Amino acid sequence: MSNIFEEIAGLDKLIHGPARLAIMTILSTSQSADFLALQRLTGLTSGNLSSHLSKLAEGELIIYEKQFVDKKPKTQINITKKGQQVLEKHWLQLENFRANIQKLNPE
Amino acid sequence: MKSITQTKFLSINYSTLHGLKIVPIGLSLLLISYWANISHYPIDNISLPIVFALGSLLLFITIDQYYKHTFGEIKPTFASRRTQRIEQFILGALALVAFWADVTFNLPVNFVGLLFASSFLFEKPRVTLPLNKFSTIKLVLSICIILASISPLYLGANWWNTIGVRAPILGVTMLVGMLIVIQGTIWHFFFVTSLPTAEVKDE
Numbered sequence: 001m002s003n004i005f006e007e008i009a010g011l012d013k014l015i016h017g018p019a020r021l022a023i024m025t026i027l028s029t030s031q032s033a034d035f036l037a038l039q040r041l042t043g044l045t046s047g048n049l050s051s052h053l054s055k056l057a058e059g060e061l062i063i064y065e066k067q068f069v070d071k072k073p074k075t076q077i078n079i080t081k082k083g084q085q086v087l088e089k090h091w092l093q094l095e096n097f098r099a100n101i102q103k104l105n106p107e
Numbered sequence: 108m109k110s111i112t113q114t115k116f117l118s119i120n121y122s123t124l125h126g127l128k129i130v131p132i133g134l135s136l137l138l139i140s141y142w143a144n145i146s147h148y149p150i151d152n153i154s155l156p157i158v159f160a161l162g163s164l165l166l167f168i169t170i171d172q173y174y175k176h177t178f179g180e181i182k183p184t185f186a187s188r189r190t191q192r193i194e195q196f197i198l199g200a201l202a203l204v205a206f207w208a209d210v211t212f213n214l215p216v217n218f219v220g221l222l223f224a225s226s227f228l229f230e231k232p233r234v235t236l237p238l239n240k241f242s243t244i245k246l247v248l249s250i251c252i253i254l255a256s257i258s259p260l261y262l263g264a265n266w267w268n269t270i271g272v273r274a275p276i277l278g279v280t281m282l283v284g285m286l287i288v289i290q291g292t293i294w295h296f297f298f299v300t301s302l303p304t305a306e307v308k309d310e
Contacts, residue, residue, distance in 0.1 A: 036179030
């Protein structure tokens with residue numbers, strides 16, 4: 001049982017929340033996404049999304065670039081190599097966690 | 108927020124699910140086929156189909172801008188874009204062969220129609236099990252196209268003429284054009300309703 005608690009403690013808190021996990025998943029399946037698309041796909045407000053993106057960028061999991069298209073600001077967001085690795089590791093940990101739980105409750 | 112699986116599906120197929128973008132293609136196919144059906148041969152003036160094609164191009168650009176400004180953009184991965192280009196190239200080559208076969212041999216099967224049906228099934232997002240609402244529409248429409256493409260086998264060789272269609276290929280392309288318009292409109296509705304509306308307040 002203690003192993004399971006250790007596994008939970010070992011999960012990366014930076015991407016474990018539903019919003020950040022959704023952002024990272026979207027970015028992992030694409031070359032890049034703009035701010036508006038992330039907002040539409042996650043349902044987050046722009047303030048909340050900006051805050052999540054800042055934290056992910058601080059952790060070097062994503063990078064973003066602000067451009068001006070037709071005199072309007074456009075933010076393009078990409079996942080980094082480190083971000084891809086962290087996300088893959090996170091999913092692997094979740095799968096292991098699930099497998100271990102099933103071993104405890106085989107029914 | 109939607110499930111991670113649904114978010115991933117929407118993200119991978121983001122621009123493909125912008126249904127209204129295929130409406131001008133369907134409209135153009137429908138109108139040009141209809142024009143070819145009612146024209147007197149030999150045709151000496153092709154300005155009308157050119158107007159249809161240009162009109163649909165303008166409509167496509169307008170719709171594309173609408174999606175970019177309203178829903179943003181997700182750029183697919185390089186591998187995904189390369190696969191899509193290869194598929195489109197193969198489909199284009201097969202379309203020429205199918206068109207040649209249809210106009211050369213008088214067979215009760217329409218190859219252009221069958222090619223459209225297979226492109227409905229295999230183009231991204233592919234129709235796979237379990238079916239989701241997007242692929243259910245694609246599956247139903249491709250079955251309709253297959254049935255129309257092989258219709259002379261069970262309705263008789265000249266049945267298209269009885270409903271005022273000059274040649275099977277025109278009947279099939281008019282139907283395909285109409286079904287593309289229907290699919291595009293329904294997909295747009297599905298896409299918009301698939302996006303989350305409520306904000307997540309997890310922090």
